[in-house]
Amino acid sequence: MTLVCVQPGASFAGSTESLAKCASETNVFVRVGCYSEIAAAEGDPEICGQIKDHFLGYANCISEVAMSKRDAVICEHIGKDHPKGLCIIKVGQITGDYSYCASIGTASWRSACEAKGAQSGAAN
Numbered sequence: 117m118t119l120v121c122v123q124p125g126a127s128f129a130g131s132t133e134s135l136a137k138c139a140s141e142t143n144v145f146v147r148v149g150c151y152s153e154i155a156a157a158e159g160d161p162e163i164c165g166q167i168k169d170h171f172l173g174y175a176n177c178i179s180e181v182a183m184s185k186r187d188a189v190i191c192e193h194i195g196k197d198h199p200k201g202l203c204i205i206k207v208g209q210i211t212g213d214y215s216y217c218a219s220i221g222t223a224s225w226r227s228a229c230e231a232k233g234a235q236s237g238a239a240n
Contacts, residue, residue: 139166148173156180161193175199182207188216201225205232212236 138150148167155163155177164177175194182190182203188211191203201220205228208214214233220226 135163135166144170144173148177152177152180156184159185161190164193171196172199175203179203179206183210186211188213188219191216192219197222197225201229205229208233208236 134154135151138147138154141147141150148170151163151166152173155161159181161178161181164174164181167174167177175196176199178190178193179199179202182188183206186207188204188207191200191207194200194203197220201222204214204216204220208217208229209232214229214236217226217229217233220229
């Protein structure tokens with residue numbers, strides 16, 4: 117993920133100063149991207165909790181962390197089935213493990229996730 121609020125090649129990851137810089141960003145999309153980059157780099161979904169004014173940004177941040185850690189359990193932080201299902205599918209595409217599809221409450225999203233697993237030949 118490339119952020120517009122940093123110099124090319126620079127990163128926000130790894131410091132309290134970086135989190136403060138994210139918090140001071142007035143553009144919500146840049147702020148969401150900033151927190152998402154740090155959260156994914158640190159593998160820390162709690163950083164996504166700083167995104168309070170944009171639910172889909174929060175869900176995307178959680179997905180970024182889950183993908184970076186290759187851990188669909190992190191998708192549970194999302195709660196709502198649509199973005200949670202997308203998160204689980206994205207992690208499955210990286211890991212080849214779609215067994216976590218069963219945790220999706222909505223039948224249509226669970227089926228879509230399981231179908232992705234079947235297409236890839238993964239065990240469900």
